[in-house]
Amino acid sequence: MNNNQINVKTKKPYRGFNHEELSGGGYESNKWGTFLTWKDLGFSIKKGEKGFTCFHPTWKEYTDKDGETKVKSSRKYFTLFNEEQVKPTDIN
Numbered sequence: 001m002n003n004n005q006i007n008v009k010t011k012k013p014y015r016g017f018n019h020e021e022l023s024g025g026g027y028e029s030n031k032w033g034t035f036l037t038w039k040d041l042g043f044s045i046k047k048g049e050k051g052f053t054c055f056h057p058t059w060k061e062y063t064d065k066d067g068e069t070k071v072k073s074s075r076k077y078f079t080l081f082n083e084e085q086v087k088p089t090d091i092n
Helices: 016-023 035-040
Strands: 031-033 043-045 052-063 069-082 086-088
Touching: 016 052, 035 043, 035 069
Parallel strands: none
Antiparallel strands: 031 069, 043 086, 052 069
């Protein structure tokens, strides 16, 4: 199994918690993508496959009741599927 878990489209490696989560998936392939990424590349998710939930940090500015600008951190969640969980889309 390859230790560098990468985004199938950008070829950039996943880091931190996401890398650890994906590395423990038990797949030989190190390529991962979202549903839409695989769809754009001409693949579909195999029936019954479950993805891995990952996240990246985000920050939002807001104004509190006193008119002060504050920054709130949060996370944006997304689901990734391994290359072994997809198949080429049937073209009829």
